[in-house]
Amino acid sequence: MKIIVCFVALSLLxxxxxxxVDTRFLQGLGDTRYQRVDSEVIGRPYHLYVMLPDGYxxxxxxxxxxxxxxxxxxxxxxxxxxxxxxxxxxEIPDAIIVGISYGSDSFENGNFxxxxxxxxxxxxxxxxxxxxxxxxxxxxxxxxxxxTYRSRADRRVIFGQxxxxxxxxxxxxxxxxxxxxHVASNPALHRNLPFFLQMHAEAATGDEPSRLFVxxxxxxxxxxxxxxxxxxxxxxxxxxxxxxxxTMTLDGHSHMSAPPASFRQGxxxxxxxx
Numbered sequence: 235m236k237i238i239v240c241f242v243a244l245s246l247l248x249x250x251x252x253x254x255v256d257t258r259f260l261q262g263l264g265d266t267r268y269q270r271v272d273s274e275v276i277g278r279p280y281h282l283y284v285m286l287p288d289g290y291x292x293x294x295x296x297x298x299x300x301x302x303x304x305x306x307x308x309x310x311x312x313x314x315x316x317x318x319x320x321x322x323x324x325e326i327p328d329a330i331i332v333g334i335s336y337g338s339d340s341f342e343n344g345n346f347x348x349x350x351x352x353x354x355x356x357x358x359x360x361x362x363x364x365x366x367x368x369x370x371x372x373x374x375x376x377x378x379x380x381x382t383y384r385s386r387a388d389r390r391v392i393f394g395q396x397x398x399x400x401x402x403x404x405x406x407x408x409x410x411x412x413x414x415x416h417v418a419s420n421p422a423l424h425r426n427l428p429f430f431l432q433m434h435a436e437a438a439t440g441d442e443p444s445r446l447f448v449x450x451x452x453x454x455x456x457x458x459x460x461x462x463x464x465x466x467x468x469x470x471x472x473x474x475x476x477x478x479x480x481t482m483t484l485d486g487h488s489h490m491s492a493p494p495a496s497f498r499q500g501x502x503x504x505x506x507x508x
Contacts, residue, residue, distance in 0.1 A: 262315035265290065271378065275370040276363075278346065281307070281335040282375075284383065285314045287321070287328035299329045299389035300379065301501070302371070302413075304398035305347060306333025313393070313497050326501045330385055334375070351394065351401035355425040364404045372412060391415035391504060395493045396422045396458070399448075400430075403465070406446050407434045410476040415504040416446040419496030420454050420489050423461040431468050435476050445504050446477040449496035451487035458489060478507075 257263050265286040272279045283306055287298060301317070303309050310333025320326045336345040346363070354362035379385050390413045394402040399421030406416045407430065423430050450462045466481045480503050484495045 262318055263311065264288065264314065264318060266314070269378075271375065273370050273374055275374055276350070276366060278344070280370075280375075281337045282378075283310050283314075283333040283335060284379070285310075285317075285331040285333075286383065287330065288318075289328070290384075294384075296328075297384045297386045299327065299391060299414075299505075300383075300385040301329050301331050301391045301393060302375075303331060303333045304351065304392070304394040304401060305335075307335035307337060307339070309333065309393070309395065309493060310335065312493065316494050316497060317501075320498060320501070325498070326505050329391075330379075330383055332379060347397060351397045351404075353400070353404055353426050353429045357425045361425065364401055365408070367401065368405055368409065368412070372409075389414050391417065391501070393417045393419070393497060393500070394421075395419040395496070396489065400426075403430055403446075403448075406444070406477060407432075410435050410444050411441075414444050415500075416444065416477070417496060417500030417504070418446070418448045419500075420451055420458055420492045421448065421462055421465070422458050423465055424457050427461045427464065430465055433472075433476070443475075444477045445507065446479050447496075447500035447503050448479070448481045449484050449492060449499060450481070451484045451489060451492040451495075453486060453488045454492070455489050 257266065263285065267284045269282045270279055271282050303313055314331045317326065317331055321328060336347065338345045349360050349363035350367040351364060352361040353364050380387055392402055392405065392413045399418035400423055402416045402418035403421050405412055448466060450459060450466065469475060469479060470481065482499055484492050487495050
C-alpha cells in the first residue's frame with residue numbers, strides 16, 4: 235500500500251505544471267539579465283531587464299548604444315524581440331535594451347507610472363513626479379548600467395508610450411542632452427499641455443543637439459491625439475529648438491497599436507543620422 239501511495243504521489247508531481255519558465259529557448263529575448271533596483275531617490279523598487287546584443291561577449295572592446303524602455307513590464311518583451319528582427323535586417327545597429335518595470339499594472343501593487351512619468355497637473359494631485367524620476371535615471375540607473383555593461387553614455391536613447399511619451403517630452407524639454415535620442419509614441423498631454431508648449435532649457439550650442447522623434451497614430455483617441463497635434467504644430471514652427479525634431483503620423487494606428495511602429499520609425503531615423 236505504501237508503495238502504491240508513493241507511486242501515485244510521484245506521478246502527480248511529475249504531471250504538475252512547472253511555474254519556473256526557462257527562457258533559454260525564447261531566442262527573441264536574447265541574452266536578458268534581471269536586477270532589482272531599490273531607488274533611494276524615489277524610495278521604491280524597480281525591476282530592470284537588460285538585453286545584450288548578439289556577440290556582446292565576443293567584442294570586449296566595443297561599447298553599445300543603449301535604449302531605455304519605459305513601461306518595461308509590457309513593452310520590454312515586445313520591443314526587445316522586435317529589435318532583434320530589425321537588427322537582423324540591419325535597420326538599426328547593435329544596441330543594449332533596458333526595460334524599466336514596475337512588476338504590475340495596478341497602482342495598488344506598485345505601478346506608479348502616473349506619478350513618475352508626468353509633469354504637474356491641476357486635475358490630478360498624484361501627477362508631477364517626472365523631475366524626481368529623472369534624477370533616479372541620472373543619479374542611480376545610468377551609473378548602474380554604465381558600470382555593469384559596456385553602455386555608451388553618449389548614445390542613450392529613451393522610448394515611451396502614452397504618459398511614458400509625456401516623460402520623453404518632459405526630459406527632452408528640461409534636460410535635452412540627458413539622452414542623445416528620444417522617441418515619444420502617442421504622448422498623452424491632455425491634462426497638462428501648457429507645460430509642454432514652453433521652453434524649459436536653452437537650445438544646444440556648440441555640440442550637436444540631441445534628437446527627438448514624435449509618432450502619433452492617425453486613429454489615436456482624440457483625447458490624446460489633438461493635444462499631441464497641437465504640440466507638433468507648435469514646435470514645428472519654433473526655430474531655436476533644443477533638439478532636432480522629426481514628427482510622423484502613424485497611419486492606421488490606434489493608441490495601443492502604435493509602439494512597434496513608433497519604435498521602428500524612431501530608431502531608424504535616429505540611427506540613420508548617426
